[in-house]
Amino acid sequence: MQTQQPFQTFLDEHRVPVLGFLRAMVGPNDADDCFQETFIAAMRGYERMNGSNPRAWVMTIARRKAIDHHRAGRRRPEPREELPEQPVRDPLPGEDAELWLAVRELPPKQRGAVAMRYAADLDYAEIATALACSEDAARRSVHEGLKRLRQTFESEGGPQ
């Protein structure tokens, strides 16, 4: 059996891109929960990890946790009636709040690809591995996501 490096080293190497990706996927408030779930699952499977691309491997787990999170969110019972129809917005960081929100409103595949590319700085080969698609498809998803973001901002002057 192959020996893995200490998990702390693995965590230190991947914590920033994983949190970046998760923030873009589920928002800053829930990103930490997904982060803990991602790395606990990674620890569980760590000894079986194929060492060829650890970043894509952990990002695959993170993506699954983000999707689970969305599903769990849908199953949640309705909150109090007086709450608005729109989900409560997490507080967003800094001046780029609107851009941030727009990313979260992209269709899932584009959102995942854009988050991996720009929040986690993955290259297209890694995105393709993490999304289980071809490199071309990964590239296309990122570009379509970008195009859509541009349209959103150019037509409305920002999403409202």
Add this chain to the structure above:
Amino acid sequence: MNPTIDAKSLRRALQADLDAGAAESASRLATAADDAGVLDVAYATADTPVGPALVAATHRGLVKVSLPNYPPEEALERIAAEVSPRILESRERLDEPLRELDEYFAGRRESFDLKLDWSLATAPFMRSVLRETARVPFGMTLTYGEVAEKAGHPRAHRAAGSALGANPIPIVVPCHRIVRSGGQLGNYGGGPEMKEYLLRLEGAIGA
């Protein structure tokens, strides 16, 4: 004004405050991982008068003390290979060992009351030499030959020396109390100066 949507603006937006947030999330992982039952080894650094020492524990007990002259990364890699790679830095499991080590170096503790995990000392002779060593009281010394005899192999003083040199839990398993028969102190994993320092601390040799 509309923001420009390009790689730069997206990176700036999505990566704002990310490093600090990731460090914070990562610091919470050990507790969550321990609750989930996936944290096999926790480690922390003990500040001692002779320098920083890495201490590591499994659920069974203290598994490793790595002396200041030894690179902590190498100690962790050895634990990963021989115990488990599921290792995180966390003081939670190490409160008691850290406290007892502090007290020992402050001269307020003569024996350690800690559970030990012998996973890094697998050879039977090595383990019996280390168990006998653990019985040598504070301030006393034995020779390599004496400890070999107690371990059941009276003439294996050289093998006893090797076993002690590979002691995974020094200080707590006090291999510094085993000395040469001619009055010299002999080798020590932490360096001969440290052996002398520890024996002086214990009053086993003159000030």
